[in-house]
Amino acid sequence: MIIEEIKIQKQHGKQFIKDLATQPVPGPFKGRPEISFEKVDDSKVVDLCPTNAITANPLRIDLGKCVFCGECSLAFPNKIRFTTDYRLATNDRNKLIIQEGETGPIHLNEAKIRKEIQSLFGRSLKLRQISAAGANADEAELNACGNVNFDMGRYGIEFLASPRHCDGIVITGPISVNMAEAVQICYDAVPDPKIIILVGTDAISGGIFEGSPALDRSFLDKYPIDLFIPGNPPHPLTFVNGVLDLIRKRK
Amino acid sequence: MNTTEQFVILKNMESCSIDKIPIISYSDFYQHIIFLMKDPQFHCVNYFAMPNEEGLFFYCCMADDSTNTIQILSHVLSTDKKKQLLSLTKEVMAFHVYERELAENFGIEFIYNPWDKPLRYATNRFDKTKTIENYPFYKIESDELHEVGVGPIHAGVIEPGHFRFLCNGENVLHLEIQLGYQHRGVEALFLTKSTFHQQNILAESIAGDTTIGHGLAFVSAIEALGNIQSEPRLQLERAIALELERIAIHVGDLSALCVDVAYQFGSAVFGALRTPVINYLQRWCGNRFGKNLIRIGGTHYPLTDELIQSLKLFLDDFEPRFTLMAKRMFDLPSVQVRFENIGGLTPEQTHAIGAVGMAARMNGHGRDIRKSHPFAAFQQEAIDTFSDIKSGDVWARAMVRKKEIEASIIYIRKLILTLSSTNDSSAKPLPEKEIKLTPNSFTISLTEGWRGEICHCALSNTEGKLSLYKVKDPSLHNWMALALSLRDLEISDFPVNNKSYNLSYCGHDL
Numbered sequence A: 001m002i003i004e005e006i007k008i009q010k011q012h013g014k015q016f017i018k019d020l021a022t023q024p025v026p027g028p029f030k031g032r033p034e035i036s037f038e039k040v041d042d043s044k045v046v047d048l049c050p051t052n053a054i055t056a057n058p059l060r061i062d063l064g065k066c067v068f069c070g071e072c073s074l075a076f077p078n079k080i081r082f083t084t085d086y087r088l089a090t091n092d093r094n095k096l097i098i099q100e101g102e103t104g105p106i107h108l109n110e111a112k113i114r115k116e117i118q119s120l121f122g123r124s125l126k127l128r129q130i131s132a133a134g135a136n137a138d139e140a141e142l143n144a145c146g147n148v149n150f151d152m153g154r155y156g157i158e159f160l161a162s163p164r165h166c167d168g169i170v171i172t173g174p175i176s177v178n179m180a181e182a183v184q185i186c187y188d189a190v191p192d193p194k195i196i197i198l199v200g201t202d203a204i205s206g207g208i209f210e211g212s213p214a215l216d217r218s219f220l221d222k223y224p225i226d227l228f229i230p231g232n233p234p235h236p237l238t239f240v241n242g243v244l245d246l247i248r249k250r251k
Numbered sequence B: 001m002n003t004t005e006q007f008v009i010l011k012n013m014e015s016c017s018i019d020k021i022p023i024i025s026y027s028d029f030y031q032h033i034i035f036l037m038k039d040p041q042f043h044c045v046n047y048f049a050m051p052n053e054e055g056l057f058f059y060c061c062m063a064d065d066s067t068n069t070i071q072i073l074s075h076v077l078s079t080d081k082k083k084q085l086l087s088l089t090k091e092v093m094a095f096h097v098y099e100r101e102l103a104e105n106f107g108i109e110f111i112y113n114p115w116d117k118p119l120r121y122a123t124n125r126f127d128k129t130k131t132i133e134n135y136p137f138y139k140i141e142s143d144e145l146h147e148v149g150v151g152p153i154h155a156g157v158i159e160p161g162h163f164r165f166l167c168n169g170e171n172v173l174h175l176e177i178q179l180g181y182q183h184r185g186v187e188a189l190f191l192t193k194s195t196f197h198q199q200n201i202l203a204e205s206i207a208g209d210t211t212i213g214h215g216l217a218f219v220s221a222i223e224a225l226g227n228i229q230s231e232p233r234l235q236l237e238r239a240i241a242l243e244l245e246r247i248a249i250h251v252g253d254l255s256a257l258c259v260d261v262a263y264q265f266g267s268a269v270f271g272a273l274r275t276p277v278i279n280y281l282q283r284w285c286g287n288r289f290g291k292n293l294i295r296i297g298g299t300h301y302p303l304t305d306e307l308i309q310s311l312k313l314f315l316d317d318f319e320p321r322f323t324l325m326a327k328r329m330f331d332l333p334s335v336q337v338r339f340e341n342i343g344g345l346t347p348e349q350t351h352a353i354g355a356v357g358m359a360a361r362m363n364g365h366g367r368d369i370r371k372s373h374p375f376a377a378f379q380q381e382a383i384d385t386f387s388d389i390k391s392g393d394v395w396a397r398a399m400v401r402k403k404e405i406e407a408s409i410i411y412i413r414k415l416i417l418t419l420s421s422t423n424d425s426s427a428k429p430l431p432e433k434e435i436k437l438t439p440n441s442f443t444i445s446l447t448e449g450w451r452g453e454i455c456h457c458a459l460s461n462t463e464g465k466l467s468l469y470k471v472k473d474p475s476l477h478n479w480m481a482l483a484l485s486l487r488d489l490e491i492s493d494f495p496v497n498n499k500s501y502n503l504s505y506c507g508h509d510l
Helices: A002-012 A042-048 A071-075 A115-121 A137-145 A177-189 A201-205 A236-247 B026-037 B093-106 B186-192 B196-204 B208-225 B232-260 B264-285 B305-331 B333-339 B347-353 B394-421 B475-485 B491-501 B505-509
Strands: A033-035 A060-062 A080-082 A125-131 A157-159 A168-172 A195-199 A227-229 B008-010 B015-017 B042-051 B055-064 B069-078 B084-086 B109-111 B145-150 B162-168 B171-178 B441-448 B453-460 B466-472
Touching: A002 B264, A002 B305, A033 A060, A042 A071, A071 A080, A115 A236, A125 A137, A125 A177, A137 A168, A137 A236, A137 B208, A157 A236, A168 A177, A168 A201, A195 A201, A195 A236, A227 A236, B008 B015, B026 B042, B026 B055, B026 B069, B026 B084, B042 B093, B042 B441, B042 B453, B042 B466, B055 B441, B055 B453, B069 B441, B093 B109, B093 B347, B093 B475, B162 B491, B171 B475, B171 B491, B186 B196, B186 B466, B196 B208, B208 B232, B208 B441, B208 B453, B208 B505, B232 B264, B232 B305, B232 B333, B232 B394, B232 B491, B264 B305, B305 B333, B305 B394, B333 B394, B347 B475, B394 B491, B475 B491, B475 B505
Parallel strands: A125 A157, A125 A168, A168 A195, A195 A227, B084 B109
Antiparallel strands: A033 A080, B008 B069, B015 B441, B042 B055, B055 B069, B145 B162, B162 B171, B441 B453, B453 B466
């Protein structure tokens, strides 16, 4: 019945988030952490971390390894605090390492962005996603990026089926031995110039799977990575803002 | 716990000493399994082996739905014996996944097994010359037939796996599903991770879409091995989380099903309806998938009065919107024609392959761990289950989701009422140092995730450390259901069938 459909449309309303850069996220969401100068027993904090993301003297957190479980901040709330800042993406691996006293937002290193990226992909970026032993949470959030709420299609960002039609690849998961060859074949099939984006802690460092003999991460040693998007899984806002920062000049 | 001459009887999430499990001869074991499997109240929830110096110790867990108990049987293959066993698969097809895994990992030859082809190409497999590149696909030599290969990388943003269609014109004669690309060595990692916290995070990553289902199975196994009591309030909160996960994924699946039958409106609305569910989980524990919520002995994120209020508000807003959209979708002729009589399985087929969860309930098999082997709050408060959907087709699988969402909403509302009568707050998780596993013990932990029955088995050694951790995702059985559904369908019906099962690759590959 058309009446029903109108009623549903009315309930549905307008779902899209107007400004993806400033949208607040609810609840105890764990975004960019801040580390105070308070004196604590560093080794205790280090021991709490399940993925060796925390190192001592001075205390640092590597967001490329962090699974955002929050154990450190629950045990030492005055030392480590997770803010709700979800803009965590950067093209500089070192910027993912948060130092004591660091409070500013994470930026991209402008100098490292290849010239052609903004001129060619600024208004249209088509991506081939490769799940390489990803656990389907990262993948679900990437799908959510295109839904009616986050709607990244409005910026010309889209996932496509054929690598031949794409401008780059987006890898999720720690890359298993059994997927290593497929990742290489898919990357080779994307025409130049092309970019590589790593999504999620598992892709960036192996995460909780680090050290498993079932992984083969040698692909990542061969090419420069254009964007690291940390999270377990990264929030859609982290992904969309990160990609926009890479392909466009933003305030 | 109860011991007879042949087996030990455990309840779900109960543990016993490994020494109490009688080791019987393989012929007794074989006869007993065949005998049990004649009764539809019985099914095998796990069958695996653990190697040590003396040989290979096999454990088989047979769930009895009529008495809410699980029989644990064991037999041993000593190192000096030939690695040959009579195949159970030949008599009971549901055993094919277990025997294929045992053959792959330990090099056991199952006599009369129809085809013990590799399951997932695990790192620790017996024969390393078998690689994923030379998988032995089923072939029919004919000039009239053609093959269509899809994957491992698929068109959408989904996990990898390879599908090989043997087609006669437009019709699919046979679909073979080859997995293993997602293998991360999860079970081995459980033993190398030194803290329970690491293992807990690993359990939440077995399948990211079933964070709560697998997380709950893990903490329950550890709580059973460590004699850790969890408070009734915590049990209620865990059940609420499990049902929210079910609602979130089912709504998302209905959205995906709409995409595949070109019903954009339904897809957009169901997609938008999923967002408030996972955003509620984020409001609760900070993560849209419920990561970090389920911890051993307690939780860092108790369901506060404020959260209960917002849960009520969320359900009041969600329910009428969902009901109306679901009615619209199921009434729509263009949807019906693409759902009905597409990819149907008979009850005999689902029974034979040992289908669980939605893939069993689409055919009137009421198999549901929440009812047959209740855990968490399901022991105190029963959930409504149903067995009136029987058609076994895409329509049935979509309808199962709708009914389960409705049942979950009613159930969560019931639990909220029970919650308000308990005035305590959930405990904090047990500190690492206070968790001590009983040495030399065996436990089985079953939960009903949104896909179906999840089974974790854990064994501890004499030092009280994990010596084996065995994970079974419902997908292990249900992939065969998808393969059978495709028989004699057009290849273009594959996507809608695939979405209607929405099986886990990483849960299968581990």
